[in-house]
Amino acid sequence: MAGGIAHDFNNILTGILGYTSLLQAELTDNPELKEYTDVIEKSSIRAADLVKKMLTFSRHTKPTENASTSLDAIIGDSISLLESSLPKTIQVKIKRDRELPLIECDPTQAQQIILNLRLNAADAMPRGGVLTISTGLITQAGAQRLHPEFVFGGGEYVRLIVKDTGEGIKE
Known part of the structure; x- marks a missing residue:
């Protein structure tokens, strides 16, 4: 069950990361907004890493x-x-x-x-x-x-x- 939830959550994060990347490409002239998208991207990457660590811990599998x-x-x-x-x-x-x-x-x-x-x-x-x-x-x-x-x-x-x-x- 945890694996299914993690998979769904990672799909959501993939969408967030993809659209954040598209926004970053459009915001080259707006450093303040680009800074916000950088924070979104870094937070999403950290969230994906956290899900991976939680799955590793819950399954006792290799990382x-x-x-x-x-x-x-x-x-x-x-x-x-x-x-x-x-x-x-x-x-x-x-x-x-x-x-x-x-x-x-x-x-x-x-x-x-x-x-x-x-x-x-x-x-x-x-x-x-x-x-x-x-x-x-x-x-x-x-x-x-x-x-x-x-x-x-x-x-x-x-x-x-x-x-x-x-x-x-x-x-």
Whole structure:
């Protein structure tokens, strides 16, 4: 029963998120109203996450459903939502390596990560800019140089880079 209620609630949240994204695209000239839609979007995402956590707790199941997934496909599924929900002053560039091996992840969570990074990029570029999403392979040595705090096994790793031309975090 809880699963059915959660499914119905998530359908409602999907509608809220979809229409909020459409509003955001139309409100580029009204920062005050855009700020309100950002709050609606963030609250809806938090509500969806809360439903997922409640279901996990009530079912005593694993929190994620990992699958062998194409990062290229996840990004492809995200592109139209990315472009339609960003202000027209932000250009989206996608640089995908279509020969990447499959990755083990929860595709829904991976897509949510990309969409959350879009929110961050939009906040960082109030006057517009470029959001670049790129994928590729990186060797164990390259990964170790970038992140010496982690221990990587041998081989190659799939890499996702999300970069924007925003101002950065003000301290």
